[in-house]
Amino acid sequence: MDRIDREILSLLARDGRLSFRELSQQVHLSPNAVAERFRRLQADGAIRHIRATLNPAALGHALEAMIEVKLQSDTAALAFETALRHLPQVVSATLMTGSFDYAVRVACADRDELVQVTEHLRQKAGVRETYTRLVLREVQLATA
Known part of the structure; x- marks a missing residue:
């Protein structure tokens, strides 16, 4: 290259x-x-996808949040990722090192929907603990 x-x-x-x-x-x-x-x-795999970047607010999802997730000890990463695919509010999920296992970005219509997503993660996706922060603004800096 x-x-x-x-x-x-x-x-x-x-x-x-x-x-x-x-x-x-x-x-x-x-x-x-x-x-x-x-x-x-x-x-060569340098270009994986060309896709549109959607504006969640324009689609009625004005509340964005980052939910850090600790999985239960018996929850496999792939099983958790599969469970996320059933939640339309999930924008992305990143497997991380450190205190939490994943950082999950969600876009919700309101606080009630955010609560529903968080409860779903705890009850049906094998999550032991969550830590949620609201996204106030995102600035794209890198292009890679």
């Missing part, structure tokens, strides 16, 4: 809708050369 590949990745991370023509103008290569690099970056 060279400087141009990294520049293409950076541009796509900011706006995944850029066409090969638009990318080519930014990196000073032909659209065909950019397309070849794009396909190689996909094949």
Whole structure:
């Protein structure tokens, strides 16, 4: 991977809708050369997905929170991750080191829904303990 590949990745991370023509103008290569690099970056696994980043508030989920989770000793990580897939409020989950096992980001309509999600985690997803913090603002800094 060279400087141009990294520049293409950076541009796509900011706006995944850029066409090969638009990318080519930014990196000073032909659209065909950019397309070849794009396909190689996909094949090599550098580009896993191109997807839309949704605004939870626009979808009626104005309350976002980070729920740190400690699993019960008999709960396997994969079983917990499977249980999360049944909760539409879950935006992402990250397996962590430290005091808690996971950081789970959720987007809820209101506090009542957040309580329901937290109770569901405790009662049906093998969670022993939670620590919840509300998200006030998120600033995207890195593109990778």
